[in-house]
Amino acid sequence: MLHTPINFVAFNSNAPILRILVRILRRGTSWECIGVSEIEQLQSTLENNPTDVLVIGVGGKEPYLSELETYCANNDIHLIHHYGGGSGLLFNSIQAYLDQKEQTR
Amino acid sequence: MKQVLHPADQRGAANHGWLNSHHSFSFANYYNPQKMNFGLLRVLNDDTVAPGMGFGKHPHDNMEIISIPLSGDLEHEDSMGNKAIIKEGEIQAMSAGTGIFHSEYNASKTDEVKFLQIWIFPREKDVTPRYDQILLPDLSKANTLHQVLSPNPNDAGIWVHQDTWFNMGTFDQGKSQSYGVQKAENGVYAFVIDGSFEIEGQKLGKRDAIGLWETDKIDFKSLEAGSRLLLIDVPMNFS
Numbered sequence: 001m002l003h004t005p006i007n008f009v010a011f012n013s014n015a016p017i018l019r020i021l022v023r024i025l026r027r028g029t030s031w032e033c034i035g036v037s038e039i040e041q042l043q044s045t046l047e048n049n050p051t052d053v054l055v056i057g058v059g060g061k062e063p064y065l066s067e068l069e070t071y072c073a074n075n076d077i078h079l080i081h082h083y084g085g086g087s088g089l090l091f092n093s094i095q096a097y098l099d100q101k102e103q104t105r
Numbered sequence: 106m107k108q109v110l111h112p113a114d115q116r117g118a119a120n121h122g123w124l125n126s127h128h129s130f131s132f133a134n135y136y137n138p139q140k141m142n143f144g145l146l147r148v149l150n151d152d153t154v155a156p157g158m159g160f161g162k163h164p165h166d167n168m169e170i171i172s173i174p175l176s177g178d179l180e181h182e183d184s185m186g187n188k189a190i191i192k193e194g195e196i197q198a199m200s201a202g203t204g205i206f207h208s209e210y211n212a213s214k215t216d217e218v219k220f221l222q223i224w225i226f227p228r229e230k231d232v233t234p235r236y237d238q239i240l241l242p243d244l245s246k247a248n249t250l251h252q253v254l255s256p257n258p259n260d261a262g263i264w265v266h267q268d269t270w271f272n273m274g275t276f277d278q279g280k281s282q283s284y285g286v287q288k289a290e291n292g293v294y295a296f297v298i299d300g301s302f303e304i305e306g307q308k309l310g311k312r313d314a315i316g317l318w319e320t321d322k323i324d325f326k327s328l329e330a331g332s333r334l335l336l337i338d339v340p341m342n343f344s
Contacts, residue, residue: 014204017164058166058203058231083167083226084201089147092131099138 001095005030007052011042012082013059021055024087039064043071053078053097055090106320108305111140113312116151123158127151129296129314143294143316144341145267148224151312153217154179159210165201169225169265171254172197172209173273173335175298177218183207187236195240196253198263202232221296225339227266228256239263241273250274250284250336270338273298276327284336285322292318292341295325300332 008025010033012018018035025033034049036042039059046054046068054068054077072079078100080093117128117135128135129149130142141147147168159180172179174193181197182188184206191197199205211218239262242251253262254271262271270287286293295304296314304315304325317323318341325334 012166014164014166016206017166017204020164060230083147084165084224088133091133092136092141095136096138096141 001091001098002028003030004028004098006032006094007050008033008055009036009042009045009049009051009053010034010055010057010082011036011039011060012057013037013039014057017057021057021082021090024090025055042068046071046075046077051075051077053080053094055080055082055093057082106305107318108307109143109316110307111314111316113310113314116312123155124160125153127312143337144292144318144339145226145269145343146223146294146337146339147226148222149294149296149314149337150222151219152222153219154209154211156211156216157214160208162206162208164204164206165199166204167227167230168201169227169267169269170199170201171223171225171263171265171271172220173223173253174218174220177216177220178212179218179220180210180212181207181238183236185234185236189238191238194244195238196263197238198236198254198265200227200232200235200266202227202230202234202266205234205236221298221335223271223337225265225267225269226343228268228344229266232266237263244273244275244333247275247277248280248282250282250334268340268344272336272338273334275331275333276300276302278327278330278332281324281326283322283324284338286320287338288340289321290340290342290344291338292316293323294337294339295323296335296337298333298335300330301328302326302332302334303328
């Protein structure tokens with residue numbers, strides 16, 4: 001999993017947690033991650049950076065969330081609603097994404 | 106009624122020396138796509154922490170986190186200023202909401218601490234973080250299910266931001282009882298802490314579990330003296 005190239009964008013309005021998420025999401029040898037803490041800036045970040053996976057945590061509010069879900073669906077971006085903060089569930093969610101990607105090949 | 110059986114020896118296992126953990130559901134390096142959750146119950150970790158060791162400061166958000174010590178003392182400290190020791194006979198709940206950092210250590214320098222940590226998806230996201238810890242009723246009183254957690258601040262036990270109810274009890278050999286499921290859309294994850302039970306026709310030993318849903322009650326019978334059961338009544342889907 002850590003050797004599969006993945007471009008992440010991580011959103012979390014809690015800055016200390018975002019820093020940890022970004023650090024975790026740069027752990028893979030070919031993983032890149034951009035962190036965003038303002039939801040208003042999220043869509044432009046997605047539009048201007050190649051993104052495979054969007055990880056959404058605290059602050060993923062409406063109406064932005066629905067718009068982002070539509071944007072991700074239309075642009076082949078996998079959306080992970082991340083709960084929990086740390087890596088306990090995050091790697092599981094990434095593995096599930098890779099499994100899904102493998103099955104749709 | 107539908108059911109799923111989770112034998113104890115088929116749980117994920119991780120022994121880090123200082124931490125020996127068994128995961129009922131996928132967690133950390135244990136990944137089984139068939140065991141991601143039971144409804145909105147996402148994590149049930151059965152942890153044993155060596156004396157003086159523990160989990161350093163780490164974050165959580167948007168999760169209801171419940172800790173139930175089975176033996177020993179667990180020391181908790183968090184970013185809201187709470188510092189407490191939680192012991193056998195108590196229960197702790199944290200609503201992580203918009204974010205909380207905490208640490209958990211074995212408070213003893215000589216004895217292990219054994220505890221269950223349970224994560225439930227919250228009913229609503231981004232709530233104000235909160236911490237609570239209460240003394241449970243005397244669970245040693247045999248043949249009674251005690252409600253130890255609910256969604257209602259004024260109800261028995263501790264409360265969380267989800268329509269979930271936890272009940273615990275210790276039963277004599279041969280004692281039978283029924284449990285009424287709280288809501289039609291809920292299921293029940295029955296986890297045998299000690300001893301053995303027959304639950305809806307399935308024999309379960311220590312740390313075995315069975316998930317039951319699409320039913321309004323479940324019947325169980327203790328198969329040996331001192332058998333302890335935890336029932337987690339939880340929504341099967343987000344409403």
